[in-house]
Amino acid sequence: AQSVTQLDSQVPVFEEAPVELRCNYSSSVSVYLFWYVQYPNQGLQLLLKYLSGSTLVKGINGFEAEFNKSQTSFHLRKPSVHISDTAEYFCAVSERGNEKLTFGTGTRLTIIP
Amino acid sequence: GAGVSQTPSNKVTEKGKYVELRCDPISGHTALYWYRQSLGQGPEFLIYFQGTGAADDSGLPNDRFFAVRPEGSVSTLKIQRTERGDSAVYLCASSLTRTNEQFFGPGTRLTVL
Incomplete structure (x- = not known):
């Protein structure tokens, strides 16, 4: 069975500074990887996904993530954050051939003006 | 176009009662998922669900939980004899x-008193 670990439950960052949100996964088979964002009082929205091909994936709102198979990681990065990026971020994995998503516990990103 | 809708948005019930939570997926989406947060x-x-049938129900915690999707569109999650531990946000997702x-x-927030 797959699992996801998000080591940081909260990450405070100054506005316009870079940010990295960490995600590690565990699976015995090939996986698809996702980052979802949950803005206050809103539903989950897909930021980006890795299915195959290039290990560097670009998503919406200037976010990107890199799939590292040897380190079983899929860290999310943004070079310069804005107040509007304040939200909860969830990393998720699904095993190829098994569509259900397994989520991490989330990282709350707080932007400091 | 319309997204996934869920009703009610909030549900407060008493321990031991029966509840139904409804999900309307995006039109044309054949796959439907229920999650609990x-x-x-x-x-x-x-x-x-893939179409009308439950393709994977391995995440249902016990036999008090049941879900149906009789016509391959709307789905209902049913919880019998609710317990305080069932309190959570129940999320529905669909995919093409x-x-x-x-x-x-957006989820249904269930509170069991």
């Missing part, structure tokens, strides 16, 4: 096919 946690998979992006609804 407890406070401070990521969403946890409950059940997955089983390998496509899952679009999430």
